[in-house]
Amino acid sequence: MAQRDELSIFVRDALTAGKSRPEIAAALAHAGWRSAEVQDALNGWDEMPFSPPVPRPVATVSARDFFTYALTFCVLILGAFNLVVVLQALVDLVFATGDGDSDRPIRWGVAVLIVTAPLYLWLTLRERQKLARDPAHYRSAIRKWMIYIGLLLAALTLLGDAIATIYALLTGDLTLQFIVKALVVLVVAGGIFGFYVRDLREEAPA
Known part of the structure; x- marks a missing residue:
């Protein structure tokens, strides 16, 4: 034991x-x-005076949860990365700094988004329905780990974006094009961070 x-x-x-x-x-x-x-x-035991003591719910771990949430966050990361690539490539086109192959990352990124966006939406909607039917799933340890890993990656991305912007300012390379591309990263990473922070705040008590 x-x-x-x-x-x-x-x-x-x-x-x-x-x-x-x-x-x-x-x-x-x-x-x-x-x-x-x-x-x-x-x-682990409720403070209500009762005999025998009443156990509190504990976090659950299952292979199915790992597969579902790991797939969801891998799809999210892949889609978010390619969304940034597409938007930044479009910024280069707007500022006319792209080369002859500048539309190649756009085509590839759009292809990835066509696959990942509906898949992520379906997985997320499926999870929401499962949580609504049985709030006990909020106690999934895998779910919380994946959410916090996603928050960590988003926070590190925001930190790197801020550092790159400050460095460009200090070196005199802070152009309007650079600012717009940095804002793209800020909006995408910040949106992911805000979405999952709100998700944690709204979840049922574990």
Whole structure:
């Protein structure tokens, strides 16, 4: 039996025996358990006075969730990257700085978007319907990990965009064309970041 399971069972038995949470925490600390481990074990049981103690819901992990959410975010990243490529190539065309093959990335990017955009929308709509039918899916650990990985990538992209813009300003290379291309990255990455931050705020309590 894993130590985490043993700790959870001990806390359950102690609560059943009428021990208070501070007493349990003190006993576990004296035995050498770290405070974070003790708090996690106590948080696994509801504070409502009831015997036996009522367990709180825990995060779920499944291979199906990994496939679904990993596919969704890979499609999102691929589509977002190519959307930026297409928009920046269009900016180059507007400012007449593109070469003879400037429409090649546009054609490729549009081809990627034709595939990824409807696939991402379908996967997202499917997820929303599943969450609406059973809010317990909000507790999926894979879902939360993928969302936070997406937020991390979006935040790093925004950080890199800001650094590149400041560097261009300091070196005298900050042109209107550069600003527009930087805004493209800001809008796309910022939109993804804002969408998933709002998604986390609106989700049912885990």
